[in-house]
Amino acid sequence: MIRFEQVSKVYPGGQKALTDVSFHLKQGEMAFLTGHSGAGKSTLLKLMTVIERPSAGKVWINGHNIADISRNQVPYLRRHIGMIFQNHHLLMDKSVFDNVALPLVIEGFSLGEIRKRVDGALDMVGLYGKDKHSPVMLSGGEQQRVGIARAIVNKPPLLLADEPTGNLDPKLSMDILRLFETFNDAGTSVLIATHDLGLIARMKYRTLTLKQGRMLGANELEPAGPGY
Numbered sequence: 582m583i584r585f586e587q588v589s590k591v592y593p594g595g596q597k598a599l600t601d602v603s604f605h606l607k608q609g610e611m612a613f614l615t616g617h618s619g620a621g622k623s624t625l626l627k628l629m630t631v632i633e634r635p636s637a638g639k640v641w642i643n644g645h646n647i648a649d650i651s652r653n654q655v656p657y658l659r660r661h662i663g664m665i666f667q668n669h670h671l672l673m674d675k676s677v678f679d680n681v682a683l684p685l686v687i688e689g690f691s692l693g694e695i696r697k698r699v700d701g702a703l704d705m706v707g708l709y710g711k712d713k714h715s716p717v718m719l720s721g722g723e724q725q726r727v728g729i730a731r732a733i734v735n736k737p738p739l740l741l742a743d744e745p746t747g748n749l750d751p752k753l754s755m756d757i758l759r760l761f762e763t764f765n766d767a768g769t770s771v772l773i774a775t776h777d778l779g780l781i782a783r784m785k786y787r788t789l790t791l792k793q794g795r796m797l798g799a800n801e802l803e804p805a806g807p808g809y
């Protein structure tokens with residue numbers, strides 16, 4: 582699903598963000614990504630979504646080596662990745678429905694199909710019936726769930742979450758994590774970047790730890806087979 586082979590990233594200006602990072606997130610796996618501030622977590626996520634490209638090494642996403650993907654093809658790759666942000670990036674002047682529908686509108690789905698899928702996604706995150714609300718009328722936890730509904734509405738095989746529980750209390754954070762587990766149980770691969778070590782400790786998932794741009798203890802890769 583995601584495979585990094587000896588990936589390094591040096592930003593223009595010489596700032597080293599990642600050094601020789603190798604790991605593999607298997608299809609259907611759920612894992613945490615953690616590390617101190619500045620350890621390189623966001624850079625890793627930016628490489629997965631091709632916002633940035635590696636300075637050295639290989640990044641494989643859904644079987645594609647991103648070195649082979651032209652700028653025009655990047656949006657097609659991103660359609661297979663649901664991205665969830667800490668501040669959820671909602672459009673506050675649009676309804677909950679419009680926010681969740683956005684990826685489907687971009688993909689050109691019919692209005693009937695959009696209605697069906699948005700209802701389904703809102704149901705999954707426990708917000709069925711709130712489609713006409715404005716996000717400003719919702720609590721922080723509900724807004725975060727709108728962001729999650731938007732990320733899963735086109736059923737991507739991979740979900741990436743960047744500090745998805747950053748602004749939430751422990752109970753709401755746990756609820757969000759349980760939601761990710763539901764998607765994972767249905768076969769979606771999930772990678773969650775978080776500082777919240779308490780949350781990680783309460784769950785049973787593999788934790789990828791970055792320290793000053795290096796991945797701790799995860800550098801043994803099996804040979805790449807088909808489907809990487």
Ligand SMILES: Nc1ncnc2c1ncn2[C@@H]1O[C@H](COP(=O)(O)OP(=O)(O)OP(=O)(O)O)[C@@H](O)[C@H]1O
Binds near residue numbers: 597621625
């Ligand atoms: N666009 C950029 N240009 C130059 N340096 C950058 C850029 N983005 C990140 N860096 C540097 O790369 C290193 C890793 O940053 P990154 O944002 O990936 O860390 P992080 O683990 O996500 O941190 P945080 O938890 O604070 O968000 C840092 O030293 C940072 O200053």
